[in-house]
Amino acid sequence: MRERLSALDERSGEIFRRIVESYLESGEPLGSRSLSRLLPMSLSPASVRNVMSDLEDLGLIYSPHISAGRLPTQVGLRFFVDAFMQVGDLSAEDRASIDRHVRRNDRDQSVETLLTEASQMLSGMSRGAGLVITAKSDPVLKHVEFMRLAPTKALAVLVGDHDQVENRIIELPAGVTSSQLTEAANFLNAHLAGQTLPEVRGQLEKVKETVRRELDTLSQDLVERGLAIWSGSETEGNPTKLIVRGRANLLEGLAGAEDIDRLRMLFDDLEKKDSLIEILNLAESGPGVRIFIGSENKLFSLSGSSLIVAPYRDGDDKIVGAVGVIGPTRLNYSRIVPMVDYTAQLMSRLSR
Structure with missing residues (x-):
């Protein structure tokens, strides 16, 4: 970058800038004759072509085909953005x-x-x-429900704030009843609603004694399975x-x-x-x-x-x-x- 900048005098810098700005505005190559009319200094088309040749040697511009004007290379665009572009305030x-x-x-x-x-x-x-x-993001838990789909499967439904819904199918423990599905959901809604899933998992560790006191073994298993399947969904996809x-x-x-x-x-x-x-x-x-x-x-x-x-x-x-x-x-x-x-x-x- 510094080598290219030091190689440009005022004249070549102005020609390079005009080529890039013309490209950004129209997408078209800019020729030496048109350029000579745009420049603030007096330069013939032949002199402009000589400067263009130097800019090509520096890798800043190129000719898309014979007898065409010049376009900036990707290197030239980067050079323009870093060395010439003035970023003003937002209008x-x-x-x-x-x-x-x-x-x-x-x-x-x-x-x-x-x-x-x-x-x-x-x-x-x-x-x-x-x-x-x-x-x-981790949704804040608003409501949890377990819905039986088959004797050994249930749909675990988590509703978050702004009504995002996560559905996951979980395997049911052998012998679980519909009342135990309801009991597990009620426990989660009563103790853990209003928290994100990471917070829920942390809180569950703190209320293990409450879980054991209020829920039977199968209901406890349901709570843990529901949280595990939602936890896994965070890393999937x-x-x-x-x-x-x-x-x-x-x-x-x-x-x-x-x-x-x-x-x-x-x-x-x-x-x-x-x-x-x-x-x-x-x-x-x-x-x-x-x-x-x-x-x-x-x-x-x-x-x-x-x-x-x-x-x-x-x-x-x-x-x-x-x-x-x-x-x-x-x-x-x-x-x-x-x-x-x-x-x-x-x-x-x-x-x-």
């Missing part, structure tokens, strides 16, 4: 729009509804795909939740079948559990907003997409998720970076 209009969408309208509004609003908002404002990832809105935005400007295939790869990547963990790791790997361009991260290297992402935290300053924008490499980085940053700050406040 009053953008701030008001984010505030309007990312807020809790009432205490009963689910976290998922809030996250969906945030993802939709980022998509609409960026013209990319808005992305929100949240770690799977995907420990994170992904919400992506605005995927159709990524279809705009695609040139042909090759671009469509690359976009399909991106969507496939987003559905993988490892990909979600990778995005969270990317967000956690540095403070504030992170920018990943094209092949800079292995997750989107095949699709050639860019990712702008920032983590958000809970009241204990623990990272519990990430918000971001996925799009083509010609995203409006200077506008989207403060947008993602402010959204992450709002999500952090709402997560406390």
Whole structure:
């Protein structure tokens, strides 16, 4: 980076900046003749071409085909973002729009509804795909019920706050009766409601004597089986939740079948559990907003997409998720970076 920066004088730096800004605005190559008319200094097209040749040697720009103008390489885009891009403050209009969408309208509004609003908002404002990832949270226990399905099977139903429902089939102890199913559920509802599952398991250790006093052996077994099956569900499947809105935005400007295939790869990547963990790791790997361009991260290297992402935290300053924008490499980085940053700050406040 420093070597490339030291190799640029005022003239070559201005030409490079114009090429990148033109690409970010239109996606089209910028030729020497057009460039010579845009520059604040007087340079002939031939002189501009000489500077372009030097910039190509530095790996910052390239020609998509003979006699074309120049486009920035991925290395050039990274160099521009790090050395040239000025990230301004969020505009009053953008701030008001984010505030309007990312807020809790009432205490009963689910976290998922809030996250969906945030993802939709980022998509609409960026013209990319808005992305929100949240770690799977432990619901607060509201109600428990055991429903017999067969002589040796029952459905264990856990209802959490905001009416999330977890259903799991459990094996019944031999000889358990319907009244014992009800007794076990009543015990959990009376002693353990209003707590998360980890809290319930900890509390159960403390009330073992009460369990033995109030429940018979089969009912005790039912309580432990129910908690065990719910505990196991926390590690099964995907420990994170992904919400992506605005995927159709990524279809705009695609040139042909090759671009469509690359976009399909991106969507496939987003559905993988490892990909979600990778995005969270990317967000956690540095403070504030992170920018990943094209092949800079292995997750989107095949699709050639860019990712702008920032983590958000809970009241204990623990990272519990990430918000971001996925799009083509010609995203409006200077506008989207403060947008993602402010959204992450709002999500952090709402997560406390």
